[in-house]
Amino acid sequence: GQNIDQPTEMTATEGAIVQINCTYQTSGFNGLFWYQQHAGEAPTFLSYNVLDGLEEKGRFSSFLSRSKGYSYLLLKELQMKDSASYLCAVRDAHPGRRALTFGSGTRLQVQP
Amino acid sequence: ETGVTQTPRHLVMGMTNKKSLKCEQHLGHNAMYWYKQSAKKPLELMFVYSLEERVENNSVPSRFSPECPNSSHLFLHLHTLQPEDSALYLCASSQSTGGGETQYFGPGTRLLVL
Numbered sequence: 422g423q424n425i426d427q428p429t430e431m432t433a434t435e436g437a438i439v440q441i442n443c444t445y446q447t448s449g450f451n452g453l454f455w456y457q458q459h460a461g462e463a464p465t466f467l468s469y470n471v472l473d474g475l476e477e478k479g480r481f482s483s484f485l486s487r488s489k490g491y492s493y494l495l496l497k498e499l500q501m502k503d504s505a506s507y508l509c510a511v512r513d514a515h516p517g518r519r520a521l522t523f524g525s526g527t528r529l530q531v532q533p
Numbered sequence: 534e535t536g537v538t539q540t541p542r543h544l545v546m547g548m549t550n551k552k553s554l555k556c557e558q559h560l561g562h563n564a565m566y567w568y569k570q571s572a573k574k575p576l577e578l579m580f581v582y583s584l585e586e587r588v589e590n591n592s593v594p595s596r597f598s599p600e601c602p603n604s605s606h607l608f609l610h611l612h613t614l615q616p617e618d619s620a621l622y623l624c625a626s627s628q629s630t631g632g633g634e635t636q637y638f639g640p641g642t643r644l645l646v647l
Contacts, residue, residue, distance in 0.1 A: 523577075526575070
């Protein structure tokens with residue numbers, strides 16, 4: 422099975438940098454995903470990590486350490502529109518298993 | 534992402550009603566998923582279909598019945614639901630690539646059971 426932990430809420434200031442952490446305990450691991458979900462909308466894909474290290478994509482970066490069961494999502498130059506929930510999700514390593522296990526999400530509030 | 538559509542967007546039903554949720558993906562994917570999202574809880578996987586065959590069923594009560602007539606369409610048939618079934622029901626699709634396999638979500642159906 423999977424257990425995924427991330428902070429419930431975070432607050433940051435426009436223009437700043439914020440790091441959202443995610444830790445997981447799994448019986449197998451085959452990739453970690455970050456999604457953004459605005460209130461009342463669908464989750465949208467942000468990043469995917471399967472190997473250790475940092476993946477950078479514009480203002481957003483995601484880091485993975487498989488040995489520590491740890492990932493973070495880094496958001497730079499925060500904008501008001503970045504206020505949303507950020508979901509960490511892990512894929513099981515079981516062959517043929519395609520579904521993701523999600524954390525409860527971190528609600529980020531960006532303030533002026 | 535507008536490649537996955539869901540109807541209706543909102544649904545109110547009584548416990549004795551029968552209704553169906555519809556999902557359609559326009560991305561050419563070969564797998565489709567139903568998730569349930571309740572307030573302050575993680576997304577919970579309900580069903581996975583791969584090449585129109587149900588490959589995962591996450592111990593969902595029988596009052597929820599999925600149907601996948603082809604690779605582009607997925608239904609969730611609802612009957613004799615309970616108030617605790619009120620939630621956002623999300624559909625997703627993906628394409629098997631041997632790695633990565635990002636899931637793309639529809640906007641969801643917000644269901645209220647009275």
